Amino acid sequence: MGLSLTRAAQWTMASSGTGKLEFTPMNTFLLKEILHFVEQFSSQHPQEAEHVFEEPFHWSTTLVASDFKTDYDISDSDVQSHEKDCEGHPLLQLSPPTVYVRSFSQLSKLVHLADDKKLEEVQACLEENRDPVVKILGPSFVSTLEKEDAHTDVLSLVDKVKAKDQGKDPEVKVKLFLLLQNMDNQLLSKCLKEVSGQDSLDPTAVKNEVELLKKFCSEGERRVLKLVRYTSDYIFSNGCRSPLWRQVHGEICYLVIEPCDTETLYITCSTAGVFLNGGIKQEEEESGYEQTSDMYKDLVTLLKSRSPHFAENINKQDFGVQELPSTQKIQHVELVDVEEQGQPQRSYEQQEKNVHEKARQQHTLNKAGGEKKYEPCPRWKNLGLMSPCGKAEENKPSKSSGEEKSGEIQENLGPGAKSKMKAEFSVSSFPGRLSSQKIKAEEKKPSKSSGEEKSGEIQKRKLGSGAKSKMKAEFSVSSLPGRLSSQKIKTPAGSMPVEAFSESSSESEEEEEQPERRPESNTDLPSEYWQIQKLVKYLKGGDQTATVLTLCAMMDFNLMQETCQLAIRDVGGLEVLINLLDTDEVKCKIGSLKILRKISHNVQIRRTIVDMGGLQSIVKILDSPVKDLKALAAETVANVARFRRARTTVRQYGGIKKLVKLLDCVPNLADLTANQEKDVEVARCGALALWSCSKSTKNKEAIRKAGGIPLLGRLLKSPHENMLIPVVGTLQECASEESYRIAIQQLDMIKDLVENLSSDNDELQMHCASAIFKCAEDKQTRDLVRKYSGLQPLVLLLSKSDNKQLLAAATGAIWKCSISMENVAKFQEYKALETLVRLLTDQPEEVLINVVGALGEFALIPANKANIRKCGGIKSLVNLLTGTNQALLVNVTKAVGACATDMDNMAIIDQLDGVRLVWSLLKNPCADVQSSAAWALCPCIKNAKDAGEMVRSLVGGLELIVNLLKSTNNEVLASICAAIAKIAKDKENLAVLTDHGVVPLLAKLTNTTDDRLRRHLAEAVGHCCMWGSNRASFGDAGAVAPLVRYLKSKDEAVHQSTAMALYQLSKNPNNCIAMHEKGVVKSLIHFMGSDDETLQEAAAGCVRNIRLLALANRNALLFR
């Protein structure tokens, strides 16, 4: 009774010092219980009932003498009981208005007499006898007994009492004491049950407290503790560190704490509280688990009681001291606790409660809740993830702020979907057990059955990955100065349990600061934010029906708007949505995907989805038998897979195969049943997803391996644009791989592609043209395009000059198709050339490249060369020679070169100083440009008027050319040699070339096996022979022997130029000898019989020279 009265009952603080019991349900309950106890007492424990109190209970009663019947002496208004104690004093005495009672039996009789005024009597009695136990048993007795801890049994208690010589009847007294204590405990536990609060520590609370304490373990004098450490580093998935066989006892973890002033404390933290144990220093100890001290409600209380230094200093802590780096905290921020964000245990000071204070607190709580309520959990914001710790619950305080709560239940506080109870009383260190068994049992109870039992366990369906929910009891922070803790109570679990110290303020943990800063930005959030938050809360707490309704409501928001999208993420909605994907409920999955596919348009959301493992869940759904689900999942994948990591993830989880399977349908049947229509929809979404995924090269390969190409080909026959676009998009994306090009051609997809060139949809046309562009590298494709009349639509596309992408694709296709001459002829019918020339000006580079490329191909036909001139194309082309885009330059030089074979064109080119421009491109660092320019120079030089003069006029031009002979690129070399061959026709230029050392450079190159190079090299050599001593120089440089080898080549052009070169070289006798030694004659004789006249002549001439030399030699020998 003593404990429960002081602790549990609610007293007013009347100024007179004697408190009154408040009229609250809790008190009523307590009174009733006590009443019941008293009534039953004398019948249940007759011996103890007779025991005379050391001091009488007295109070002002409403009973009058007339109420008393038998057993009492009634005289006037006074009443005395017949029962008397050993000294003859009556055990009950009534002198109105006061009554004195000295035994339980009298008490119960009185109560019985009081009838309907029983409760008032009991109340009055308790109010005026504040310490009933002391009165009953005597102060010294009580103090002796209270010093003992609970384990001591009755006999030793009696002995102790006897030893202290406490007077008569020690056994009875002891028994009485125990009974009272027992009742106390029962009362308390009943109270608890009544309020359905549960006092339980939980791992997170413990962890938070330990974190806090660790902060106090610094170096220096200001420290409060020396060391705090766990005994074990291993953390189970429920957050406990104790071994499993101890967890059943409710033990969470073990700590070793070294305070500054006493010896090391070995502490066990359990769900019922913390206590000292028998010295567990490290994990896996076999013994030492027993409780060796009282149970304390939390570590701070225990430490305060054990370490005076701690107690003093802890109160002095302020912000400044606790500036410890947050890294310390981070070490222990395990993701284990993602789910378990229990509210740290609050401290409770046992003070007489003040209802005023309560009321005030209530309001402050509500107000504080008002500001704090909508902040998302900062810890998770820091990690960039949102946990389901949306503070949605905080909604409640705002709504109920007006209401006064006289009851025990306060609002739900704290993050996560854990429900919390606030009991108005605090549970101190009572040795009795609030059975941890009960707590555990209740922790496992599912919510639905807990109904009335307010302490029921709320089982979250999915909260975080595999979360468990816990019930925590909150004990109100009672005698607060009304400020801080009301603030702090609302902070998310990431914050420290500062409330443990009623006086100290919170530490300046990084996460703490955010709540401080938060209030300002709260006001800027739009109303959608709150609504979405509320909906997410319903999502977390609802069954399938409620979830579906909520999802439908969520779909009404403009999900394409970024604020909404981010709002969903910030309140933890993304996680919930992703978790829904893992459930079995089809409707929930459908609803969730409908939302996800919209919000995944946002770049950040996409990344978050992949980070959370959502993509994996979505890919799994691709296997579902429900078609709607498959389609939605594929569509979502299409949106998410827009960055590389996502695409890789899709492939890693087998997504490509699954997506390809979705493509299996026949899209162009005449009459589609509903089911077949669904199949088509599924295929469309699959194509969308594959299109996104195909941007990765490995995925392209994966698609092919999974057999995607034939399926895509089949879908290509669909009449619907929205099906065709992703399909062609995918094909065109993949057509950069040769395997695809081959397959496309073989599977006859060109026909469909060509057909769709004429569609109305720009995008579709673009993709088709693009695909053709890539595929037309191959001759057969080009022929097919022509065969299916694809050329005309391509030309028609050229008119859509606004859509640059389309234009680029179309011109590209034309370019590649025009590699086939037949196509060029066809193109001419459609006046392609004119259109193209018009496009030479004022277009973006990607278009120009293709246009010029096309023109270059067109210009291979003589008629076109004139045409280009007539359209004024030459000028535009020459203008482009000054550009910097290398691809463009390559094409331009090629085109110019092609045009330059026409004399009239050449005149124009010359006039526009085109040759110089081309020549200067030889300086371009890109090898392709160099070679292309060099090739272009050949016709220029050949056809220019006064070519020699022109060449000479180019400053440093010849030197440039000769230097390029040092290049390592065969293409460059071949082109340069060709150019040199042309240049060397002019004698003066040849002289200059020779001066620049062209001969040794050429000679060095002769050891090549590249036929193209050989051919032009031989040509160059041949032409260079016609100056001065070059023939001899070539011979000296060892060019002759390699040249002989060229005759063995299979390329006829090589033969021709080599023969010519050899002929020239053979005018030098030394060369003849060298050639002859290499056995050239035989080959030459063979060539003499060839059909090619030039070859014949050259071969013959060479042989003749050799023969002449031989003859001369013989003659010289003969006629010595």
Place this chain on the structure above:
Amino acid sequence: MSAMNRKLIQTLAETISKHVKHFNKTEVECLIREFNVLLGEQTMPGKAVTGLDRIQFRSILHNIFKMTDDMIMDGVFRAFDKDNDCFVSMKEWVEGLSVFLRGTLDEHIKYCFDVYDLNGDNSLAREEMFPMLKNSLIRQPTEEDPDEGIKDLVDITLKKMDHDHDGKLSFSDFEKSVKEENLLLEAFGTCLPDTTSIEAFEQRVFQEQLYQ
């Protein structure tokens, strides 16, 4: 089974199958047999057997179709029992199953609406929605008003589905909403079986009974 019974069943099936869209005559026969089995010993159609009573029907819903919500099951019973005689007759059984197992979207809409319409007044008011959703949200014990979430949900749903803004859902409101968003078909509780249950049932009744 005696020949007479079989003949009787066939004639019954003939009549019933005329009114039923999704079952052919053989299937109706199987359903009738199933009905008789479920009814118990009274396999003689001649006897005065009115049909499955509420308890039997609900246990069927629970055991075969895995339904658990009392209110919904009552609603289903009500939807099946068109003549309101508190028994599901053979005809009602077959017709009801036709919609239940194989109904088109329109039929489903009508059916679900009937299930949810607790008082039969052809409109769904808040008072009808509320009890059906009552247990759908996890009760937060510290909410002052534990039903606040439910009320809010009801409000949201009403706002979404009430197209004519009269504070309650008429059939056309409901139909329109469902056609816009198919998920709302079973908005107030699962009253249609899922695909697995349907398949299992059909498999058992149609295939296995054929071998009898």
